[in-house]
Each structure stands twice: as C-alpha cells, then as structure tokens.
Amino acid sequence: MSLFYQFVFYVFGLVAVVSACIFVTRKSPVAAALWLVNVMFSLSALYILLDAQFIGAIQVLVYAGAIMVVFLFVIMLLNLGQPGQLVDTRGVLPWLGSGGVAIVVLAAVLVRLPRIEAVDALQLPPETLEVATRAAGAVAPVATPLFTTYLLAFEVTSVLLLVAVVGAVVLGRRRGEMMGGGGHGRGELVGADEVLVHGR
C-alpha cells in the first residue's frame, strides 16, 4: 500500500464528505444537486481505488450522468422561486435529533474502527480482485456472477424497471389525459395528481 495511494484515497474521501456537508446545507436545489454530483464523482474515484473499476464507470454514467440530470431537469421544470424565498430548514428539534443521530453514528464508528476485522473464514486472500481483473478484465468478473448466480434477480430487475417506467408515465400525466389522446369522462382513467389531491 503505497503512500501516494493512501493520500489519494483520503483526499477523495474528504472531498466526498465535505461536498456532502455543503450539499445538505445549500438553500438552492440546483446548487445542492451540483454538490451531490461532486460527491458522486469522488465516490467513483474511491470505487476505482478499491479495485471496482467497472462500478466506478457505472457510477459516473448512471448516477452523475443520468439520475442527477433527471433531478436537475425536474428542479428547473418546477420553477420553485429564488433561493432566498425558500424557507427550508425545519425547527430546532429535528436539528438536535439528527445531530444526535450523527454523533452517535460517528462515535460508534470511531470506537469500533480499530477493531473492524472481517470474518477470517470468509475473507479472500489479499489481491484477489486485482488478480481476477488482470486475468479477465474489469467487466467479466462482475458480469459472470450477475448472469449465473444472480440471473433470477437480474431478470426481476428488468420487471422492476418496466414497472417504474409505467408508474412514472402514469404519475407524470396531466389530469384526465389519456394515453391515446382521448378526452375525459366518467369511468375513464383519472390523472394520478387528481387522485392524490381529491382522493377520487
């Protein structure tokens, strides 16, 4: 474990934590989203440092590239107003509660940290991931269990995505708008926003 490796690792970890703290405290949703993108880039660097190169690339593509763009798109679509007009944080009690949660988590981690030891019987010999990556590339060692051991879960995931697409289209529709451009009337599908508000 070279010193340079450790230095880079700590730098990206600190960038991720600091960006996350800034992200939580921003008033403007756009600024918050951009700081969250920063967190995700740093996490992608950490993944690559931890010998998960494929996941690092996927992190940039899917999270920073797709999910956050959708978030920014929705923020700009909604036209929430100026950041100064957004009264955003809650009262004192949630701050105290969440601060307590954070302190307990950090204390627990700091107390446990020197004693974190993996179960030896399960642990792989060191450098296993590096050896596998060098032998078969970065993608094949991840894809092989995905398409053999976890094939059923993978197929169920495709169903999940289908359900999500249908759900997003149904929820995002305007009131009474039919798929084929039909009009509205009793007995037809009502828009989801109408259900949400009028409880029909």
Next chain:
Amino acid sequence: MVAESLFFSAVLFAVGVIGVLTRRNAIIIFMCVELMLNAVNLSFIAFSRLYGFAGQVFVIFVMTVAAAEAAVGLAIIIAIFRHRQTVNMTAINLLKG
C-alpha cells in the same frame, strides 16, 4: 483501506440522515436518500474487496433500484407540485389524519 471506506460510508450516511430529517424541500430530501444509497454502495464495494465480486453485483442492483425510485419519486413530486404549487413537505400533510 476497507476500514477507512466503512468510516467514510458511515459519515456520508449520517449526513444523508441529517438532510432527510432537517430539510423541507421534497427534492432535496429525495437527493439525501440518494446520498444514503451511495454511502451503502461504498460499503458494498469495500466489502467486495474482502469477500469477492458479489458486492459489486449488488451495487449494480442498488443503482437500478435507485434509478427506478428516482423516476417514480420525481413523477410523484411533479404531480404534487401541479396541485399545490409547492414542494414544501410541511405544506403537504394530507395523510397526517
């Protein structure tokens, strides 16, 4: 480096919890949930160094679920905004009884 990764993961998760508990903007609460998912992903990657590639496969599943969740959740937020003209969670209390 596994212990340090778990430490960063715990800190990021705690920051996400703080965000969910203290913010009122629905979109920012949603992004905090994404941050918590990312923190868990970091744990998975760290453990995959010890226990093999199954952790990385699991991260792919978590990302898929996060993408599906983002699509549906943002559609719900848009539907709410269309009627209330706000995404402030204190103004949206229909299910409070």
